[in-house]
Amino acid sequence: MSSPSSADGGRLGVALLGSTGSIGRQAVEVLERHADRFRVVALATGSNGAELEAQARRLHPAVAALADGDAPLDLPAGTTRAGGADALEAMATRDDVDLVVVGTAGVVSLRPVLAALRAGKVVATANKETLVAGGHLVMAEAGARAAERAIVHAGDPLASPLAWLRPIDSEHSAIWQCLVGEPRGAIARLVLTASGGPFLDATPDELAGVTPARALQHPTWTMGAKITIDSATLANKGLEVIEAHWLYDVGYDAIDVVVHPQSVVHSAVLFVDGSLKAQLGTPDMRLPIQYALTHPERLPSPATPPDLVAAGRLDFRAPDESRFPALRIARQAGRTGSRASAALIAADEVAVARFLDGTLDFPGISRLLEVAVTRFGEGADQAPDVDSLVALDREVRAAFATGPIGRPA
Numbered sequence: 001m002s003s004p005s006s007a008d009g010g011r012l013g014v015a016l017l018g019s020t021g022s023i024g025r026q027a028v029e030v031l032e033r034h035a036d037r038f039r040v041v042a043l044a045t046g047s048n049g050a051e052l053e054a055q056a057r058r059l060h061p062a063v064a065a066l067a068d069g070d071a072p073l074d075l076p077a078g079t080t081r082a083g084g085a086d087a088l089e090a091m092a093t094r095d096d097v098d099l100v101v102v103g104t105a106g107v108v109s110l111r112p113v114l115a116a117l118r119a120g121k122v123v124a125t126a127n128k129e130t131l132v133a134g135g136h137l138v139m140a141e142a143g144a145r146a147a148e149r150a151i152v153h154a155g156d157p158l159a160s161p162l163a164w165l166r167p168i169d170s171e172h173s174a175i176w177q178c179l180v181g182e183p184r185g186a187i188a189r190l191v192l193t194a195s196g197g198p199f200l201d202a203t204p205d206e207l208a209g210v211t212p213a214r215a216l217q218h219p220t221w222t223m224g225a226k227i228t229i230d231s232a233t234l235a236n237k238g239l240e241v242i243e244a245h246w247l248y249d250v251g252y253d254a255i256d257v258v259v260h261p262q263s264v265v266h267s268a269v270l271f272v273d274g275s276l277k278a279q280l281g282t283p284d285m286r287l288p289i290q291y292a293l294t295h296p297e298r299l300p301s302p303a304t305p306p307d308l309v310a311a312g313r314l315d316f317r318a319p320d321e322s323r324f325p326a327l328r329i330a331r332q333a334g335r336t337g338s339r340a341s342a343a344l345i346a347a348d349e350v351a352v353a354r355f356l357d358g359t360l361d362f363p364g365i366s367r368l369l370e371v372a373v374t375r376f377g378e379g380a381d382q383a384p385d386v387d388s389l390v391a392l393d394r395e396v397r398a399a400f401a402t403g404p405i406g407r408p409a
């Protein structure tokens with residue numbers, strides 16, 4: 001990690017990619033709350049120019065980028081506009097950036113994340129594609145940076161891949177927090193909790209009639225539309241199993257999913273001695289975002305602490321993969337390799353968009369995933385380079401953008 005500029009009071013320079021989304025806005029809140037530690041240097045987003053302008057007026061970044069290059073953008077004095085295909089990479093590797101926070105959806109952040117890690121920047125990411133499609137690439141880079149630090153000083157906090165590639169997702173943050181101070185060889189199993197979404201007890205007939213409006217009502221979390229639908233199908237938990245495999249280097253057979261409707265236990269680690277260590281909190285993404293930014297320190301946050309007495313009871317049950325097949329399909333894609341996982345996550349983006357626009361029914365999401373993984377995910381090269389991953393992403397999206405989705409042959 002490059003040293004924070006002493007001219008700036010030792011504050012860490014931050015590039016925030018996807019600043020206007022659900023994660024991005026909450027990251028802005030965390031960064032503003034800890035403005036004594038962080039200086040926002042770069043902001044990037046997709047099409048929401050009005051919100052980007054408002055953020056730039058509050059945070060005064062050196063640079064701001066809107067993917068929609070033709071749209072007008074009224075930035076304050078001192079903030080320049082970045083553009084072009086390489087804008088995110090350029091922002092993520094600036095000399096005055098120490099930490100890159102990734103809140104974009106989709107594969108767009110994969111190149112910037114790799115470039116940032118190569119340039120010695122710490123990356124805190126909520127983005128799923130980073131690990132689901134590019135886990136073999138990003139963890140290799142994070143591992144290389146950690147190994148360089150370990151040569152100098154084994155006790156350096158940056159001598160761990162997780163200090164370079166920091167998870168924001170609440171489940172992976174929970175596992176990360178459980179692993180602090182624990183030897184790697186002591187892990188027996190990872191336990192990812194899932195809220196189960198709004199249709200936990202729905203019958204197959206009820207699932208067939210689920211509407212987008214109903215699926216967007218998550219019982220415990222407030223999130224972006226895509227991830228809310230993914231929670232309802234359990235595809236999100238399948239993607240998280242793949243992310244956990246890469247982050248913690250644990251085999252798929254040792255990663256469990258447990259449905260926990262109250263979303264208080266965010267995930268847990270079972271150790272070889274039979275001890276199960278969990279992290280608990282109220283469902284509030286500002287906490288895992290802040291932990292990823294301040295690790296290994298903990299600072300006060302606006303999250304309400306969990307009240308176990310008020311909660312009264314915490315329930316757990318096994319997921320039903322016959323009613324929610326996306327979890328099984330994702331796990332299988334993960335086992336097959338990164339090509340299959342990349343096909344899965346690209347297909348999921350199309351499937352959710354089609355469900356939301358009414359051209360696919362709710363069970364059709366899982367059907368599309370299975371067809372896409374079967375058609376595009378197989379093949380010998382299960383560790384594609386970034387160009388191949390981006391091409392595959394495009395190919396899968398084009399193949400399923402329209403038309404009926406049958407069962408896989």
Ligand SMILES: NC(=O)c1ccc[n+]([C@@H]2O[C@H](COP(=O)([O-])OP(=O)(O)OC[C@H]3O[C@@H](n4cnc5c(N)ncnc54)[C@H](OP(=O)(O)O)[C@@H]3O)[C@@H](O)[C@H]2O)c1
Nearest residue numbers: 018020021022023045046047048067104126127128223224
């Ligand atoms: N929301 C959560 O609570 C949560 C929890 C865990 C993990 N995640 C993961 O975090 C990621 C983001 O989720 P989200 O819910 O925050 O999504 P979101 O609300 O859809 O936000 C996505 C952000 O990416 C921006 N973006 C899109 N295309 C871009 C481009 N070409 N260049 C730069 N920025 C671009 C969007 O900009 P515009 O809005 O301007 O188009 C927006 O700021 C996803 O991978 C999700 O699965 C989310």
